Amino acid sequence: MPFSDRVSSAWRWLGLEGALLLAAFLVDLAVVLPAAADSLGPRGRDLLLLPGMIALGACALWARKRPAVAVFAGAATLFASTFLIRVTDAAAYTTLLSNVSLSETVAGLELVFFCVRRVRPAEAVVGTGTLVLGGLFAAVYRNGSGTSGLSQTLLLGLVLLVVTVGAGMQFRRGPGPRKDSAVRDLVREQWPLIGVLSLPLFLELYQVLDSDIRTLPAMLCSVAAAAATVYATRRPLRAGLILAAVIVATAPALWVASRQYLRAMGVLPFTEIAAGIIVVVLLVRHVEPKRAWGTIGLLSGAVAFTTLAGMATGNSRLGIRDLRDLVIAAVLVLGISVACGLYFRARDSERRKVVEAAVSDAQNSERMALARELHDLVAHHVTGIIVQAQAAKVIADQNPKVALEVIERIEVAGTEAMTAMRRLVGSMRAGGDVVTDQATMDLDADLRRLAERAQVPVDAEVRVPKNLPQEVSRSALRLVQESLTNTRKHAAGATRVRLLAEVRDGELHIRVADDGRQVVTRPAGGSGGYGLVGMRERVELLHGRLAAGPAPDGGWVVEAWLPVEEEA
Structure with missing residues (x-):
């Protein structure tokens, strides 16, 4: 992990309470380190204040997960650090509370806050009371000052305690949903x-x-x-x-x-x-x-x-003699601030353009996917309906009974087309990758079912495993479906179609070949020219290969190789 990512992760882990503790600890360091190096007393003795600060800060961070245990651990830390300071004669300095450092004060307030916020009332009262006793013990006995300045510490400590308990009660989660304020x-x-x-x-x-x-x-x-x-x-x-x-x-x-x-x-x-x-x-x-x-x-x-x-x-x-230097410093600080603002403004603009481009690309991809799905469904079903309607019109005068049977098949095909369209729309509304047109997770069964329903006899040779990726199976089904649709539309006199589907060398090989001849007249229902385009797009999305063209001995052949490995 890069260093910048580690710093960002650590900063997020700290949170607001950790950031406040860190700021208070830095202020304590600014006081303790010079005091430890001065000539008053043994050098480095004042560094004995740091273990108590660090331990109590760790208890405050621990309180985010285990507040009931952390508040008692914090009280024990105060007692232990007080004994250490008293035994070693380290000079505990005063901030808000007598003989209690700023980081210890902030850590204690955070312990009270989390205890009141997340612990049951009875346990919160006992834990808070124990921590308050630890703070009073530190204020009175750390420097052996007795009750000197105790009244001021009690008054200020009471104010801080009331404010912290009130904040904890405000943030305390009730049984119902809580409305967040601004x-x-x-x-x-x-x-x-x-x-x-x-x-x-x-x-x-x-x-x-x-x-x-x-x-x-x-x-x-x-x-x-x-x-x-x-x-x-x-x-x-x-x-x-x-x-x-x-x-x-x-x-x-x-x-x-x-x-x-x-x-x-x-x-x-x-x-x-x-x-x-x-x-x-x-x-x-x-x-x-x-x-x-x-x-x-x-x-x-x-x-x-x-x-x-x-x-x-x-x-x-x-004084006034320093005015010139102050003006220069103010101009420099203002210039740096404006430059930072311009940098962030440019970065926001660039990020907005990138997001807009990504959204536009996603919309285009969705439109192309929708176009392919609609083309596959409409061309497959409607072409069959048109071909059967033309046949019914030809034989209506000669054999009305057969024409009626054809019309019934047209009705069934129309119902299937409507069902497929509804499934497609339902898939889009659900936002999922639902396989439409009666497709299942079993490509073998889907291809055989498609071959049975084709209007031209199909010799199907299917050897595919059941654990193919869903997108590969769906694209393979659509490729075969489009190929059979093109056979009905473009291959005049086709009497047989050979279908091969097998996995070999990490690729799914699809081959659809017919024995018809290419017609030069306009096919039934017209041709939009998007069939091969859609097939190529499907294959390219899966990083596969597609070949389509006339066979040497007549007819039309469509072949596709779709990678089935995970890296594909």
Whole structure:
């Protein structure tokens, strides 16, 4: 399997919950790795935090299949990692909850979500309670801080628990059919984009937790920008306008944000930069150029306004002296985003043309198959009806009794033609490959039945196995049927037809030869000239060979070789 296919398969296996865990774990790595290499304490000691993060994340992924077992395994993992951290004096750092890393917090919330969603209520309550106890134990005892900061952890943990349980109840499958909402469908369809946007959001969250409450409005603007980006996959133009408004609203939020947050973020939060890039790509890809460029200009103006407003505060690490470099970087990012959008737009157009061509080819193939089927059925039955009607007209005056018998045979032939047409129509309506005109899975029986009903005596020599592919058997039957029809129409004075059907050297050999002479007058019922064309098309579709022409000693011979091997 190519590397790109393996990456795509692994990404699909992760899903939304895996993408969120991966983003949170990357943020944890960005904190733990520098801490493990600093001069505070033994080098590498902080790496002992990673086994607990990885194990709890694995439990969260396992919860997709076995939530009842995974939630207890997650609680056990929290207890075990807490003992390891306490014994080794590793420095557990704080994110949302005291002494609990971001990836552990996300994994715990996902465990609660899957437990509430898929486990019976009593088991869900016990499992969730056990996991909460594991989280409290970690918050209190990992760094030996006792109850310091416990009230804030309890309040925030309670809020997260209520939100997660509510989401699990919302997604819980009831006994009846569930109606999917637009938001749920959007989340299910766009989970890769949500996973990508969660990384800058988690990075900002880490900075917000190190700052004070004044940074919260800026964080809310970043969340709104991420939501607008996901919405842009459905309505890119409207989402672009919403994102421009969010970016403008970020300016006053940055005015009140702490200096520490501004120093870390620069002039614009990471999430809003990523959101702007993605929305520009979607606008260029899906919206007509005139309207797309208007919205892109509005977004560019909003970014310029917020950037200048951030510089004016004097708290950002970037000042007016950096304006030239910022303009160059913004133009480069905008150009790359537009180029990506144009690439995807061209690829979509090419893919649409390929699909249209494939649909057109499929329709043409269906029409050709339908034409062959109709020609085979109509020519076979109607030609016989016309020949018998002409005979009845000739002998009507001489022997009315025989003429009446011929008319009865004409009635039977007409009924058979109508039955065959109904079967053909039924096959088309069903959409399946139903063998029509009384064809069965036994080619030997079908050919012998066809020889018995032929108006010219047929010497049939049939030696074919019963396990021939259905399409080969059907095409062989149609070839013999068309050959016998041509004998009635074109071979004047034919008294005998020899039919050979046998499998030899991996091929089905069909040979139909008559002893008649070719007529130069117009045959009964006329000739459309499509009989041999249809036979050649059938043989070519099976990668076989066809030969048709006059025999050296008189008469007409049709021979076909149809491969019966699997590779054919």
